[in-house]
Amino acid sequence: MIEMQNLWYAYPSGQTVLAGLNISIKRGEFVALIGQNGAGKTTFLKQLNGLLKPTSGVVKIAGMDTSRVKTAKLAQKVGFLFQNPDHQIFLPSVRQEIAFGPKNLGLPDEEVEARILQAAEAVGLTAVLDENPVFLSKGQRQRVAFASLLSMRPEILVLDEPTTGQDYRESIEIMEMVRELNEAGHTIIFVTHDMELVARYARRIILLRQGRVVVDGPVREVFYRPELLTATGLLPPQIVRLALMFGENSPLGRVLSVEEAYEAIVGWGGVAHDRCG
Numbered sequence: 093m094i095e096m097q098n099l100w101y102a103y104p105s106g107q108t109v110l111a112g113l114n115i116s117i118k119r120g121e122f123v124a125l126i127g128q129n130g131a132g133k134t135t136f137l138k139q140l141n142g143l144l145k146p147t148s149g150v151v152k153i154a155g156m157d158t159s160r161v162k163t164a165k166l167a168q169k170v171g172f173l174f175q176n177p178d179h180q181i182f183l184p185s186v187r188q189e190i191a192f193g194p195k196n197l198g199l200p201d202e203e204v205e206a207r208i209l210q211a212a213e214a215v216g217l218t219a220v221l222d223e224n225p226v227f228l229s230k231g232q233r234q235r236v237a238f239a240s241l242l243s244m245r246p247e248i249l250v251l252d253e254p255t256t257g258q259d260y261r262e263s264i265e266i267m268e269m270v271r272e273l274n275e276a277g278h279t280i281i282f283v284t285h286d287m288e289l290v291a292r293y294a295r296r297i298i299l300l301r302q303g304r305v306v307v308d309g310p311v312r313e314v315f316y317r318p319e320l321l322t323a324t325g326l327l328p329p330q331i332v333r334l335a336l337m338f339g340e341n342s343p344l345g346r347v348l349s350v351e352e353a354y355e356a357i358v359g360w361g362g363v364a365h366d367r368c369g
């Protein structure tokens with residue numbers, strides 16, 4: 093679905109931000125892109141919908157070379173949720189905002205209406221469809237931006253820190269929606285600083301540092317090589333750190349969640365089960 097071949101990118105100001113990336117992402121993957129501030133994550137994401145074009149090398153989306161196709165064509169394949177929702181909300185009502193993409197696709201009115209209702213329902217905005225987004229909370233505006241994405245039904249969803257500014261419950265709600273989309277076959281790439289969310293939702297981690305890939309692999313493998321994370325100022329989730337404290341032969345195994353740890357302990361012989369009732 094996504095191919096980066098020896099991708100280099102420098103902003104016009106001259107600084108090289110992406111340095112020779114070779115990455116291939118298949119349909120239906122759920123990828124977390126992580127790394128410190130300034131590592132190049134947002135710049136990486138902007139390559140995926142043609143907002144930025146490679147300085148050298150190639151980026152292909154579903155076989156389309158981003159340097160050769162129109163950004164509007166890529167926008168049908170790749171939905172992009174910006175870090176700041178206010179960068180993508182322009183219209184005076186939630187309804188119009190959600191309708192904008194499908195209308196641009198030239199869909200018939202009934203289809204546009206159906207998509208508005210479905211997207212609003214999915215993000216819990218049905219009650220505020222006729223409000224002006226300006227008067228909504230930041231969390232709600234993030235949902236408006238997300239619903240605008242959903243109404244386009246893009247195959248690839250690119251989410252730049254989608255849970256920033258949301259409380260815990262809202263973060264989980266957003267990520268559950270993303271998970272459902274992934275289960276329906278959409279390819280997901282998201283940036284986050286929250287390693288608990290990575291453990292819970294992603295299946296693959298790409299760790300960037302100064303525009304290069306430090307490690308790219310399954311979440312479980314990457315989190316159990318903590319030296320790679322700590323070298324970039326990140327810590328694995330707490331449950332992973334706990335398992336790591338036991339060393340090589342951790343009785344917990346390479347767990348990624350409290351649920352898995354619980355199952356591992358129950359597996360010791362039902363002791364925990366008896367005690368916990």
Ligand SMILES: Nc1ncnc2c1ncn2[C@@H]1O[C@H](COP(=O)(O)OP(=O)(O)O)[C@@H](O)[C@H]1O
Pocket residue numbers: 103104105107109127128129130131132133134135136
């Ligand atoms: N529009 C821009 N013009 C010039 N430099 C930029 C621009 N946007 C980002 N940068 C620089 O590119 C580097 C990577 O930024 P970014 O991709 O935003 O990283 P991240 O999202 O990982 O924090 C930073 O050093 C940043 O200062």
Ligand SMILES: [Mg+2]
Pocket residue numbers: 133134135175252
């Ligand atoms: Mg960023």
